[in-house]
Amino acid sequence: MLVELKVNGEPRSADVPPETTLLKMLREYLNLTGAKLGCDVGDCGTCTVIVDGVSVNSCLMLAARANGHEVTTIEGLANSNELHPLQEKFEEHGALQCGFCGPGMLISAKNLLDKNPDPTVFEVRDALAGNLCRCTGYTKIIEAVIDAGRVMNAEQANS
Amino acid sequence: MSKDMMRAFELYQPESVENAVGLLGRLGSDGWALAGGNDTLDWFKDRAKYTSSVVDLSGIESLKGIRETADGIEIGALTTLTEIESSPLIQERFGILAQASGRVASPQIRNTGTIGGNVCQDTRCWYYRYGLDCYRAGGTTCYADTPEGQNREHCLWGADRCVAVTPSDTAPALVVLDARMVIQNGEGEREVPAEEFFIGPEIDIERMTVLEAGDLLTAIRISNEWSGSRFYFEKVADRNTWDFPLVNIASAMVVEGGVISRIRMAAGAVQCVPRRLTVVEEVVTGSAPDEETAALAGQAAVRGAIPLNYNHFKIPLLENLVKRAIRDS
Numbered sequence: 001m002l003v004e005l006k007v008n009g010e011p012r013s014a015d016v017p018p019e020t021t022l023l024k025m026l027r028e029y030l031n032l033t034g035a036k037l038g039c040d041v042g043d044c045g046t047c048t049v050i051v052d053g054v055s056v057n058s059c060l061m062l063a064a065r066a067n068g069h070e071v072t073t074i075e076g077l078a079n080s081n082e083l084h085p086l087q088e089k090f091e092e093h094g095a096l097q098c099g100f101c102g103p104g105m106l107i108s109a110k111n112l113l114d115k116n117p118d119p120t121v122f123e124v125r126d127a128l129a130g131n132l133c134r135c136t137g138y139t140k141i142i143e144a145v146i147d148a149g150r151v152m153n154a155e156q157a158n159s
Numbered sequence: 160m161s162k163d164m165m166r167a168f169e170l171y172q173p174e175s176v177e178n179a180v181g182l183l184g185r186l187g188s189d190g191w192a193l194a195g196g197n198d199t200l201d202w203f204k205d206r207a208k209y210t211s212s213v214v215d216l217s218g219i220e221s222l223k224g225i226r227e228t229a230d231g232i233e234i235g236a237l238t239t240l241t242e243i244e245s246s247p248l249i250q251e252r253f254g255i256l257a258q259a260s261g262r263v264a265s266p267q268i269r270n271t272g273t274i275g276g277n278v279c280q281d282t283r284c285w286y287y288r289y290g291l292d293c294y295r296a297g298g299t300t301c302y303a304d305t306p307e308g309q310n311r312e313h314c315l316w317g318a319d320r321c322v323a324v325t326p327s328d329t330a331p332a333l334v335v336l337d338a339r340m341v342i343q344n345g346e347g348e349r350e351v352p353a354e355e356f357f358i359g360p361e362i363d364i365e366r367m368t369v370l371e372a373g374d375l376l377t378a379i380r381i382s383n384e385w386s387g388s389r390f391y392f393e394k395v396a397d398r399n400t401w402d403f404p405l406v407n408i409a410s411a412m413v414v415e416g417g418v419i420s421r422i423r424m425a426a427g428a429v430q431c432v433p434r435r436l437t438v439v440e441e442v443v444t445g446s447a448p449d450e451e452t453a454a455l456a457g458q459a460a461v462r463g464a465i466p467l468n469y470n471h472f473k474i475p476l477l478e479n480l481v482k483r484a485i486r487d488s
Binding site: 001017018019021023024037040041042043045048054055056057059060061062064065108126127129130 | 162165170172195213217241271399400
């Protein structure tokens with residue numbers, strides 16, 4: 001079946017079997033391999049993408065269901081010239097080690113900051129509750145998200 | 160096993176309840192109604208269950224949203240848990256349902272997971288979900304209730320060949336609020352009280368709800384009877400996120416002149432259905448919601464519990480949650 005999406009602002013489409021998940025469509029049909037396949041059951045969150053403004057586990061959503069909707073993946077954060085403030089702050093704080101949780105963690109963080117640019121530690125923990133990291137212990141990730149929120153607020157105030 | 164792979168199925172995407180009900184009626188036991196997909200895709204990926212035809216309900220707008228009615232609210236079955244958790248109307252009138260919705264799984268799962276799916280999801284018994292031929296799967300064995308069976312998360316009441324429990328956090332809240340489940344099929348619409356919507360193995364060992372092939376849960380209606388009363392919801396799980404309850408408790412209580420005049424209480428994950436704690440309700444009605452009443456309520460709640468090899472801990476856990484529900488709501 002033909003599935004047409006807007007991915008990171010660009011119209012994309014693919015002819016996929018009905019049992020294809022959004023994650024599989026992104027990775028194998030659209031070559032967007034940023035979102036990762038981890039646990040495959042919605043536990044780890046490394047497949048997280050934003051669909052119509054909310055974070056979802058793309059491994060648990062049929063591609064057919066995203067037909068006609070807007071999807072943001074980790075590839076939509078940076079452009080060729082600069083990183084997204086979240087990515088810069090993750091780097092600066094050393095928030096990732098192996099990095100496998102990174103795409104999902106950054107997308108959940110972006111989804112939070114889009115709605116709440118000045119979150120408390122508790123709000124960040126809550127927003128990242130569906131993303132597992134087995135390396136870091138989360139402290140630096142949370143610090144990086146709060147720091148990125150500050151930078152984005154300052155940028156907005158200056159613009 | 161390769162991951163993110165499912166066996167091929169036919170996908171239907173109806174845009175009206177009428178078409179969905181027509182399809183489900185025609186497909187009969189081959190039809191599978193797909194709501195948020197979090198439970199469904201789990202089954203399909205593990206290949207422990209299979210269907211040839213999936214009816215995706217996500218395109219049916221009339222199944223979504225929270226509406227005010229003459230005597231309460233109506234929640235479309237496809238309304239997400241995130242919407243329920245953040246609805247000012249539900250927060251104001253039926254706080255326990257907002258709380259229970261907010262304690263389900265993770266943000267991502269609440270963003271796609273629906274109230275209809277949450278109450279219709281299948282049990283989490285790992286033997287069953289692994290695809291073993293247990294009673295619930297049509298076989299002749301219960302793997303959880305054997306001397307070696309791992310049954311730490313299984314039932315205290317209602318064992319009948321199967322010892323699995325209800326995994327839902329919203330179900331006890333809906334039982335307490337005396338919600339009505341609206342079911343449609345080819346013959347029309349019917350309403351079933353939440354308390355009767357869930358069924359145990361003694362009624363049908365292969366189903367968790369009254370829904371049969373061709374039935375579609377379309378909405379949940381809650382009257383204002385318990386609106387704004389004193390609520391209590393608490394879920395205890397091994398992990399604070401994603402995990403299913405070891406025990407959860409929901410209660411609504413009205414206190415007049417310092418004593419409990421009306422109360423409803425239900426616990427999840429201790430039986431195959433949300434367990435209405437009528438004995439507690441009887442014990443505490445007419446008493447002050449104090450420490451002494453709470454202690455009596457806790458003792459009453461666990462009377463008759465029959466633990467399995469590894470779930471004795473659920474007895475004091477339930478007792479304490481009941482105490483808190485009386486004392487702290």
